[in-house]
Amino acid sequence: MKVEELRKMAGTLADVLPIEILPEIDRQELAGHMALRQFKQGEVVYHQGDPAAHWFVVFEGLVKVLLLDENGRELLISLHSRGEFFGELVIFEERVPRDGTAVCVIPTSVFQIDRDGSLAVLKRNEEVRRHMFERLSRSIRKLEGQVEDFAFLDVTSRLAKYLVEVARLGRPLPLTQDDLAAAVGSTRMTVNKLLADFERRGLINVERRNVRVIDEKSLLREVRV
Amino acid sequence: MRPPLGAYRSEAVDADAVARVLTGVPIFGALTDAERKEVAAHIRPRHFARDEVVFHRDDPAAHLYVIASGSVKVSIPDEAGHEVVVAIERDGAVFGELALFDDAPRSATVTALGETQVVTIARDDFLRVVERSPRAIREILRLLARTVRRASGRIEDLVFLDVPGRVAKCLLDLATANERNEVELTQDDLAAFVGATRVSVNRALADLEGLGAIAVARRHIAIKEPTLLRKQIHY
Numbered sequence A: 001m002k003v004e005e006l007r008k009m010a011g012t013l014a015d016v017l018p019i020e021i022l023p024e025i026d027r028q029e030l031a032g033h034m035a036l037r038q039f040k041q042g043e044v045v046y047h048q049g050d051p052a053a054h055w056f057v058v059f060e061g062l063v064k065v066l067l068l069d070e071n072g073r074e075l076l077i078s079l080h081s082r083g084e085f086f087g088e089l090v091i092f093e094e095r096v097p098r099d100g101t102a103v104c105v106i107p108t109s110v111f112q113i114d115r116d117g118s119l120a121v122l123k124r125n126e127e128v129r130r131h132m133f134e135r136l137s138r139s140i141r142k143l144e145g146q147v148e149d150f151a152f153l154d155v156t157s158r159l160a161k162y163l164v165e166v167a168r169l170g171r172p173l174p175l176t177q178d179d180l181a182a183a184v185g186s187t188r189m190t191v192n193k194l195l196a197d198f199e200r201r202g203l204i205n206v207e208r209r210n211v212r213v214i215d216e217k218s219l220l221r222e223v224r225v
Numbered sequence B: 001m002r003p004p005l006g007a008y009r010s011e012a013v014d015a016d017a018v019a020r021v022l023t024g025v026p027i028f029g030a031l032t033d034a035e036r037k038e039v040a041a042h043i044r045p046r047h048f049a050r051d052e053v054v055f056h057r058d059d060p061a062a063h064l065y066v067i068a069s070g071s072v073k074v075s076i077p078d079e080a081g082h083e084v085v086v087a088i089e090r091d092g093a094v095f096g097e098l099a100l101f102d103d104a105p106r107s108a109t110v111t112a113l114g115e116t117q118v119v120t121i122a123r124d125d126f127l128r129v130v131e132r133s134p135r136a137i138r139e140i141l142r143l144l145a146r147t148v149r150r151a152s153g154r155i156e157d158l159v160f161l162d163v164p165g166r167v168a169k170c171l172l173d174l175a176t177a178n179e180r181n182e183v184e185l186t187q188d189d190l191a192a193f194v195g196a197t198r199v200s201v202n203r204a205l206a207d208l209e210g211l212g213a214i215a216v217a218r219r220h221i222a223i224k225e226p227t228l229l230r231k232q233i234h235y
Helices: A003-012 A024-032 A115-124 A126-153 A155-168 A177-184 A190-202 A215-220 B015-022 B032-040 B123-130 B134-160 B161-178 B187-194 B198-210 B225-232
Strands: A034-039 A044-046 A056-059 A062-068 A072-079 A099-102 A107-115 A204-208 A210-213 B046-049 B051-057 B062-067 B071-078 B081-092 B107-111 B118-123 B213-218 B220-223
Touching: A003 A024, A003 A034, A003 A056, A003 A107, A003 B032, A024 A034, A044 A204, A056 A062, A056 A115, A062 A107, A062 A177, A062 A210, A062 B134, A072 A126, A072 A177, A072 B134, A099 A155, A107 A115, A115 A126, A126 A155, A126 B071, A126 B081, A126 B134, A155 A177, A155 A210, A155 A215, A190 A204, B032 B123, B051 B213, B062 B123, B071 B118, B081 B134, B081 B161, B081 B187, B118 B123, B123 B134, B134 B161, B161 B187, B161 B198, B161 B220, B161 B225, B198 B213
Parallel strands: none
Antiparallel strands: A034 A107, A044 A099, A056 A107, A062 A072, A062 A099, A204 A210, B046 B118, B051 B107, B062 B118, B071 B081, B071 B107, B213 B220
């Protein structure tokens, strides 16, 4: 794909990414370090432990990042949809392997961006750096919130909270019950039982690969410290 | 050798000496001598006694901290008075760095674990100098990236490790932070550190003692066999 085409595609993300803060010459340069990659549902973008040389921006679709333990247990640490970065720690740390596995939840296309090329652009643009600082600060705050949830909340509370968070994103995310279990650090069986209970009490509607929150207030009342 | 910062507790701060201390900290090491001196001129040393709180979660945040000597714990408290420890930092480490980039309040509480000497730098003083140094900016981004990894590592521990594994890991981390094979804390503290109940931590300690890995006394745990302790950490 031509650089010009990639640039145009990236430009369509302007509503979610501050592409406009880059001067033309840097936009051109970044596009030269970019490739568009397409993945099927369930396909892996990178594996935990892989050496890292690229970072990614979702063009369309949905990517989940999982932490895996030695026994194959999965913890879903983050979700990334249109315009969101993942694997971006590679920009800031040299020779550190991937700390999670990135998997496409649905058919997904992502921009793959070369680390070294990005560094030059980052170095020249204070506003881009500021943006990256803010993104990292936000991820840290979010992760610290998750630490808190895992330490203080039981599975019922964590699931109720997670369902509300996902619903507040305002667009249905096609998550399976396995995904939900991985996100709240539980098993599919437990999550299945809890969902059935929430549904019976009229708090949610369980649809195929989607949970619709009907009564957010009551669902939040399930969150107990 | 790093000069002891305790010497600068008085109002008069020797900018040259503080600048020398900062050389060993990556963010500041990336600055030129002149830039480092400029930062050092804005530095204020502060001293904290054991268990003294440096700042509370939700406090307004305007400073960056560097540990000159001693160690601190970074923890997240809940409303019921429980806490979970996110990290233990020792001399040479920087904390409170999130304050540099957003106006949000502190995301965690920081408490001195022993006698601790820190230096503080106001956000604006720091940024004014650092914004001119691409190398220092790289170091800050690397620090943030490390913090991201650390937080996801903590979540991983909470989800994948059982209580004995978490206790073993915590004891090893604390011993490393102290540079001694012993840890001084109550079982309540330890329970808070690993995000578990006192009862289950008690049981884990008894098991670890039974294995000969540790010896438990009042407010004191000695690590006898670090290797044995490390073996209890299975993900």
